[in-house]
Amino acid sequence: MxxxxxxxxxxxxxxxxxxxxxxxxxxxxxxxxxxxxxxxxxxxxxxxxxxxxxxxxxxxxxxxxxxxxxxxxxxxxxxxxxxxxxxxxDENYMMSLNPTEAQTYYSSDKACPTESNNDLLASIHTPKFLNTIKCSGVPNHELTLKVRTPIMLLRNIDHSTGLCNGTRLVVTRLGKHIIEACSKVGKNKSQKVFIPRMTLSPLDHRIPFKFHWRQFPIMVSYAxxxxxxxxxxxxxxxxxxxxxxxxxxxxxxxxxxxxxxxxxxxxxxxxxxxxxxxxxxxxxxxxxxxx
Structure with missing residues (x-):
């Protein structure tokens, strides 16, 4: 089909x-x-x-x-x-082919001692350590973007406008606190959307404690x-x-x-x-x- x-x-x-x-x-x-x-x-x-x-x-x-x-x-x-x-x-190679100026965004990470058994464990994990964690469905601590870069959403934002987990967009403008992007295909073609930073809580069973990860819910999506x-x-x-x-x-x-x-x-x-x-x-x- x-x-x-x-x-x-x-x-x-x-x-x-x-x-x-x-x-x-x-x-x-x-x-x-x-x-x-x-x-x-x-x-x-x-x-x-x-x-x-x-x-x-x-x-x-x-x-x-x-x-x-x-x-x-x-x-x-x-x-x-x-x-x-x-x-x-290695998507850095593909990013290097884009001649526009790059902008890097860093996440703000904080352990949250919500469970009594893990309070001590969470308290010893510093933001520097949390920045090194990489897990499925969570953006990187260091997110480098350029205008005209394809990105993929990692969270549902607005179902009515098609902004769902897995939606691919193209960056059109980079602000300090918000990212403008648009879709080039589908029924929402050329419609501009604004992506804010979001507070995410990774649900990975390999991580024995909970923490908050504040970052744009996107990843570069050449691959x-x-x-x-x-x-x-x-x-x-x-x-x-x-x-x-x-x-x-x-x-x-x-x-x-x-x-x-x-x-x-x-x-x-x-x-x-x-x-x-x-x-x-x-x-x-x-x-x-x-x-």
Whole structure:
């Protein structure tokens, strides 16, 4: 359905061939069987070859206009670099391609002794220590932005205007206490929105105490994790695999984000001896007894 809606110029046989390839990744029905999935070969037209720096290579196929000095505001939300984890992608490189002036915002962090058993534990954690914590769904302590930078919301702000967790926007102005942004796609296209700082309380079971984190609820979004991309339709996807896929269905989610075959590019660099084949993790027990 995503392919039919996004690509009206491809003939039906080519569309069906690509759709079948994606569905084959989903159920693990093609490739060489392995312990928990299969090993599949990436087609020549989808595979990124002949590269030296993986970050530069994946940027060039996903955001080629950035290397030509062109303005891609109208299309920047419609494409993304995907990776299993964000630690794999260095977005500082992509930020450096934007010639506009950068502005850095720092969070204000404070432990909150709300539970009697953790009062002592919370009191010994200084703001300097709290600044180093990184966890899912929370912006970084140091947030560097530029005008025309794509960002993603990490919290629900206003459902009526489409400002929900996962919404992608483009920065249009940077203030001292507020950020102006707008969407370049969808029904709210060109509508300006203002994003304030918010007080966040991370809910991560690995952190044995509670603390408040005051920062803009956004992250730079040239790249995103594969899991975060679920539900999105993109015209260009650059899949960067510096580590193997490790979750059931993760490769399928990444490959099925695009609206046309030409928009999908995959770069494999986790195995120096084999840059054409990839392990597809599929636990086929999931599909048993499914009608």
């Amino acid at each position: 995503r392919l039919k809606a996004g690509d009206s110029h491809t003939n039906s046989s080519e569309l069906k061939e690509f759709a079948d390839w994606i569905l084959g990744i989903s159920d693990g029905s093609h490739g060489t069987p392995r312990d928990c999935g299969e090993r599949i070969e990436i087609p020549e037209d989808i595979l990124v070859k002949d590269w030296d720096d993986p970050i530069e290579a994946i940027c060039k196929v996903t955001y080629p206009e950035l290397f030509c000095g062109k303005n891609i505001d109208e299309h920047i939300e419609d494409r993304a670099i995907l990776a299993p984890t964000l630690q794999i992608v 995103m994790t594969i899991n975060k991309s679920q539900g999105q339709s993109l015209s260009k996807v650059g899949l960067l695999l510096r580590k193997p896929i490790f979750i059931h269905g993760q490769l399928y989610v990444a490959a099925s984000r695009v609206t046309n075959r030409q928009g999908l590019k995959i770069l494999l660099c986790h195995d120096a001896n084999n840059r054409s084949y990839i392990d597809n993790v599929v636990f086929k027990e999931v599909f048993r007894n499914v009608c």
